[in-house]
Amino acid sequence: MYKYLLSAVAVTAVIAGSNGAFADQAAAQKWIDQEFQPSSLSKEEQLAEMDWFIAAAAPFAGMEINVLSEGIPTHSYESEVLTKAFEEITGIKVNHQILGEGEVVQAVQTQMQTNRNLYDAYVNDSDLIGTHSRLQLAYNLTDWMAGEASDVTNPGLDLDDFIGTQFTTGPDGDLYQLPDQQFANLYWFRKDWFDREDLQTAFKAKYGYDLGVPVNWSAYEDIAEFFSKDVKEIDGVKIYGHMDYGKRAPDLGWRMTDAWLSMAGAGSKGEPNGVPIDEWGIRMEAGSCNPAGASVSRGGAANGPAAVYAIRKWDEWLRAYAPPGAASFDFYQSLPALSQGNVAQQIFWYTAFTADMVKPQSEGNNTVDADGIPLWRMAPSPHGPYWEEGQKVGYQDVGSWTILKSTPVDRAKAAWLYAQFAVSKTVDVKKSHVGLTFIRDSTINHESFTERAPKLGGLVEFYRSPDRVRWSPTGINVPDYPKLAQIWWQQIGDVNSGAFTPQQAMDRLAEEMDITMARMQAVDEAADVYGGCGPRLNEEKSAEFWYANGGAKPPLENEKPQGITVNYDDLVAHWAAN
Numbered sequence: 076m077y078k079y080l081l082s083a084v085a086v087t088a089v090i091a092g093s094n095g096a097f098a099d100q101a102a103a104q105k106w107i108d109q110e111f112q113p114s115s116l117s118k119e120e121q122l123a124e125m126d127w128f129i130a131a132a133a134p135f136a137g138m139e140i141n142v143l144s145e146g147i148p149t150h151s152y153e154s155e156v157l158t159k160a161f162e163e164i165t166g167i168k169v170n171h172q173i174l175g176e177g178e179v180v181q182a183v184q185t186q187m188q189t190n191r192n193l194y195d196a197y198v199n200d201s202d203l204i205g206t207h208s209r210l211q212l213a214y215n216l217t218d219w220m221a222g223e224a225s226d227v228t229n230p231g232l233d234l235d236d237f238i239g240t241q242f243t244t245g246p247d248g249d250l251y252q253l254p255d256q257q258f259a260n261l262y263w264f265r266k267d268w269f270d271r272e273d274l275q276t277a278f279k280a281k282y283g284y285d286l287g288v289p290v291n292w293s294a295y296e297d298i299a300e301f302f303s304k305d306v307k308e309i310d311g312v313k314i315y316g317h318m319d320y321g322k323r324a325p326d327l328g329w330r331m332t333d334a335w336l337s338m339a340g341a342g343s344k345g346e347p348n349g350v351p352i353d354e355w356g357i358r359m360e361a362g363s364c365n366p367a368g369a370s371v372s373r374g375g376a377a378n379g380p381a382a383v384y385a386i387r388k389w390d391e392w393l394r395a396y397a398p399p400g401a402a403s404f405d406f407y408q409s410l411p412a413l414s415q416g417n418v419a420q421q422i423f424w425y426t427a428f429t430a431d432m433v434k435p436q437s438e439g440n441n442t443v444d445a446d447g448i449p450l451w452r453m454a455p456s457p458h459g460p461y462w463e464e465g466q467k468v469g470y471q472d473v474g475s476w477t478i479l480k481s482t483p484v485d486r487a488k489a490a491w492l493y494a495q496f497a498v499s500k501t502v503d504v505k506k507s508h509v510g511l512t513f514i515r516d517s518t519i520n521h522e523s524f525t526e527r528a529p530k531l532g533g534l535v536e537f538y539r540s541p542d543r544v545r546w547s548p549t550g551i552n553v554p555d556y557p558k559l560a561q562i563w564w565q566q567i568g569d570v571n572s573g574a575f576t577p578q579q580a581m582d583r584l585a586e587e588m589d590i591t592m593a594r595m596q597a598v599d600e601a602a603d604v605y606g607g608c609g610p611r612l613n614e615e616k617s618a619e620f621w622y623a624n625g626g627a628k629p630p631l632e633n634e635k636p637q638g639i640t641v642n643y644d645d646l647v648a649h650w651a652a653n
Contacts, residue, residue, distance in 0.1 A: 099129045102163040107501065110160065114504050115517040121501040124231050128165055128496060131227050135489040136166030142490060144198035144474065145176040146407070148430040149256040149510025153497050157506070161496050169493050176200075176406070177325030183477070184557035187212045190481045196490035198255050199477040201242045202329075202549035203556045207252065207477065208245025209364075209605040210555075214478045214487065217249040227488045229495045236500075236515045238538075239473040242347065242548045246364050246608070252475030255498055256427075256512035259546040260333060260470045261537065262288065262295075262457060263413075263424035265442070266643060267450040268302075268309065277305065287640035289457040292339070292388060294638030295422050299396040302419035317396035318413055318421040319389065320404040321571045328563030330406070331386070332549060334470035335423065339385035340461025340628065341376045347467070348550030351625065352376045354467055355559070356585065358626070359552040364608035366554050369588040371627045372615040378578070378585035379618075379627025381461035384634055386577040388459070390570050392422075402571055416441030416450075422457065427472070429453075429511040429534050449532040452643055455542060460634050471546035474512075513538050533647065540650035554595055554610055562587045 103125035107118055114121055144150040154171035162168050172194075174182070179197065186193045187210065207213040220228040234240055234250070243252035268274060269286055278286035282297050289295040299316030308314060321327060334354045336342065341356055342349030351360050351367075356377030358367045369375040376382055393402050404412060410428050413421060434440040435447055442451050456469040476494035478487050496502065498514060507518045508527070511534060518524070519538045528535035537543060553559060566584040569575040575583070592610035599609025622629040 099164055099166070100126060102160075103129065106160045106164065110156065111501055111505050113508075113521065113523045114501055115515070115521055116500050124229070124499060124501045125164055127229060127231070128492065128499075131229075132165035132167055132489070132492050135485065135492070138486070138489050139168040139170065140195040140486055140489050140493065141170045141172065141193075142196045142198070142493065143172050143174060143179055143182055143194045144255075145179050146173045147256070147427045147474075147510065147512070149427075149506065149512045150198060150474075152506055152509045153255075157497055157502065158493075160502075161493055165492065165496075167489050167493065175325075176329070180325075180557050180560065183479075186479055186481055187557075192479075192482050192486070195478070195482050195486045196494055197477045197479075198474045199252065200548065201239070201252055201254070201473040201475050202332075202553070202560075203477070204243060204245060204251060205549070205551040205553045206556045208247065208249075208551065209608045211606060212480055213251055214480060215249050216251060216253060219478075219491075223484065224488055224491055227492050229499065231500065232495060232498075233500070236517050237498075238516055238519070238543070239471070239475075239514060242471070242473045243475050246551055252473075252477045253494060253498065254473050254475045254514045255494070256472075256474045256510060257514050258425055258427040258429075258472050258512045259537070259543070260423050260425050260456060260472075261453045261546075262420070262422055262455060263451060263453050264288065264420040265418075265450060266452045268419055269643075274306065277301075281305070282638060284638055285640055285642070288454040288643050288646060289420075290639040290641055291457050291462075291636065292422075292459045293635050294640050295420070295457050296388070296392070296635070297638045298420055299392060303396040306419075312417050314417045314419060315396060315398045316419050317392050318409065318418045319393050319397055319401060319423060320406060320409040321390075321393050321402040321568075322405040322408070323564065323568035323571065324405050325561070325564050326406040327567050327571075328560050330423070331389075331563055331567055332560060333423075333472075334467060334546075335389065336377070336382045336385050337467045338456055338462065338469060339381050339388070339459030340463065340466065341379060341381035341385060342466060343625070344463060344465035345467075346465075346545060347547030348552065349467060352627070353550050353552040354470075355549065355553055355588075356382055356627075357552040357588070358613070364551070365611040366552055366592055366609075367611060367613045368592070370585040370615075371618045371621055373589060373613040374616075374621050374624075374626045375585065375589075376627035377588060378581040380630035381459065381628050383577045383581050384461065385459060386567065386570055386581060390577065393571070414440045414442055424453065425472070426453065426534055426537075427510075427512055429531060430509065433511075433530060433532070447530055449530065451532055453533040453537065454643060454646060456546075460631055460636055461628050467545070467547060469546040471543075471548055473548050536647050536650050541653050542650065554592065554605060554608070558591055558595070559588055562591065 239254040302316035337354035369377040
C-alpha cells in the first residue's frame with residue numbers, strides 16, 4: 076500500500092512543487108531519520124505515510140488549531156515534539172495544551188453544553204463512551220471516516236492494530252474515539268525486598284503463608300502490616316507497607332470509579348464491564364441501553380456491602396500503612412512520593428507512571444539499581460472478598476482522540492489529521508518508548524521492546540499477555556460521565572476527613588447519582604436528549620429483594636479470608652506460556 080502511496084504522492088509533489096511540497100518531504104525525511112526511530116515501518120514506508128499526510132493536509136496548510144489533553148509523559152511528548160514535526164511536515168500549527176484531567180473533563184462538558192468550539196480535538200478518556208454514544212455530540216468516527224472525512228483519513232491507519240478500540244465503541248457498534256494512549260492500574264511492589272530470605276522467613280512465621288504477589292486483599296493487608304509494623308526500616312530508611320492518595324479533589328473520584336469497587340467485588344460478572352451492574356455500581360440490564368439505578372434499593376450496588384467495604388479499606392489502609400501526608404496527595408503527587416524508595420507495595424498503581432519510575436538514580440529515582448534495572452515489578456491487581464471469577468479485575472485508561480460536532484468541519488479535519496499523525500505507525504513505536512502507554516499490537520511486539528523489557532518491570536510481559544484485556548475502562552452503563560463523576564470526590568472526601576462513615580458516604584453518593592439520573596430521565600423522556608437511552612430508574616424495593624434477584628451482593632460474615640499469594644516468576648512464566 077505505502078509503495079503505491081509513495082509514487083502517487085510523489086506525482087502530487089511534482090505538481091505542487093512551487094508550493095513547497097519538496098520542502099515538506101525533506102522535513103519528513105529529517106524527522107524520520109532523526110526522531111522517529113525505531114518504527115514498525117521501514118523508512119521507505121514511513122516516508123510514504125508522511126507523503127500521504129503532506130497531500131491530505133495541503134488544503135489546511137497555514138491553519139492553527141487547538142487541542143487539549145491531560146498531563147502524562149505521552150502527552151508532553153506530543154505537545155513538545157510531535158506538534159513541531161507535524162507543523163514542519165504539513166504546515167498545520169497545533170497548540171497542544173496540557174491541563175489536569177478534571178479540567179479536561181470540564182472543558183469537554185462546557186463545549187458540549189454551550190456548543191462553543193473551545194478546542195478542535197480532545198484526548199478524552201474512553202470513560203465517556205456512554206456519554207458520547209448517547210448524546211451524539213461527538214463525531215461518530217465510523218461514519219466520519221467513511222463519509223465527510225474520507226479525504227483526510229489515513230489509508231494506513233489500520234484500526235485492527237489498535238488494542239483498545241473495543242473500549243471506544245458505542246452500543247451501536249460504531250467508533251466514537253480513537254485511542255491515543257493506554258495504561259492499566261496494576262499492583263506494584265519492591266521485588267528486591269520481597270526476595271530477601273530473612274523477610275520471607277519472618278512473614279511466613281507470622282502469617283502462615285509465603286511472602287509474594289497478593290492474590291486477594293487479605294494478603295495485601297497482611298503485607299502492608301508486615302512492612303509498616305514489623306520491618307519498619309530497611310537500610311536505615313523508615314519504610315511503609317502501602318501507598319495511595321486521598322486529596323479532596325476530582326482525582327479522588329476516579330480513584331474510586333476506576334474499578335476500585337469492582338476490584339472489591341461490588342459489580343456483576345461480565346467483561347469488559349459487569350452485567351447488569353458495572354464498576355460504578357450502576358445497573359443496566361443486558362440488551363438495554365437504559366441505566367436503572369445506582370442504589371441498592373433500585374437494583375444497583377454503589378452503596379452495597381462490597382462497595383462500602385472497598386471504601387472502608389481504602390480509608391483504613393491510608394491511615395494505618397501509608398507514609399505521612401499521603402492522605403493529602405493527589406494523583407500526580409503520589410508518583411514522586413513512591414520514587415523516594417520507602418514503600419513496599421501499592422495496590423492501585425497506574426502503568427502511566429512507568430516512564431518516571433525507570434528514570435536513573437541520578438534523577439532522584441531510588442527504585443532502580445546503578446544499571447537502571449528496576450528494583451520493583453508490576454503484577455495483576457489483587458481482589459477483595461466479594462469478587463468472583465468472571466468479574467472485572469481492574470481499570471484500563473484509554474485516552475482517546477475525540478472531536479465534537481461543535482468544531483467547524485475544516486478545523487475538525489485538520490485536528491483529525493493531527494490525531495492520526497500522533498498515533499501513526501511512523502510515530503508510535505518511538506512515542507511508546509517515551510511514554511510507555513501502548514495502543515498498537517505492532518508496537519507492543521516490536522523487537523525494540525523485547526530488548527528493553529528487562530528494564531520495564533513487567534510492563535511488556537503484561538501487555539503481551541492475554542490478561543491485558545481483563546482490565547477495562549468505565550463502560551456504557553454511565554449515561555453522562557461529567558455529571559456523575561463530579562459527585563464522587565466530595566462524598567469520598569467526607570470519609571477521608573472523618574465527617575461521614577463509609578456507609579453514610581456511599582448512601583449519599585448512591586442517592587445523588589439516582590437523583591441526577593432521574594433528572595436525565597425526565598429530560599430524555601421530554602426531549603429525547605439521550606436518544607432513548609437515558610436512565611429509566613427502577614422502583615425502589617428492599618435490599619433483601621435485590622440480594623435475592625441479581626442486585627448487590629449481601630454482606631459476608633467474614634470479609635478477611637486467608638491471604639493468598641503467588642510467586643512473581645511463576646506469574647511471568649504463565650504470561651509467557653499463554
